[in-house]
Amino acid sequence: EAECKRKEGIIREFLETRVPKIADNLEVRGMGVMWGIDFGEYSPLMAYDIRRRCFEKGVILELCGREDTVVKIMAAITIPDDILLKGLGIVCDVMAEAVANPIE
Numbered sequence: 001e002a003e004c005k006r007k008e009g010i011i012r013e014f015l016e017t018r019v020p021k022i023a024d025n026l027e028v029r030g031m032g033v034m035w036g037i038d039f040g041e042y043s044p045l046m047a048y049d050i051r052r053r054c055f056e057k058g059v060i061l062e063l064c065g066r067e068d069t070v071v072k073i074m075a076a077i078t079i080p081d082d083i084l085l086k087g088l089g090i091v092c093d094v095m096a097e098a099v100a101n102p103i104e
Contacts, residue, residue, distance in 0.1 A: 004077055008030075021096075043103065050096050050098050054090060056084050
């Protein structure tokens with residue numbers, strides 16, 4: 001339980017710092033090692049595009065929510081901190097690219 005709370009702090013701080021810089025209308029929700037970023041205000045294809053781009057960079061994400069508009073991050077509780085931060089960085093970089101250059 002302590003490790004889950006510690007990882008939650010890492011993820012929360014990272015996402016709550018980086019996501020608002022990407023777009024101010026993205027909602028971040030989560031607890032523990034399960035988090036979601038809601039792209040419901042964008043094209044329905046946005047979350048699919050983000051998932052595809054992340055996969056190409058070695059990060060596996062799931063989609064959830066109404067019409068699959070939420071990008072879901074589920075980190076393993078045993079993931080080393082440096083790998084977790086690297087993966088979160090990839091996800092945020094991809095989200096920034098997708099928001100800056102949305103697919104139609």
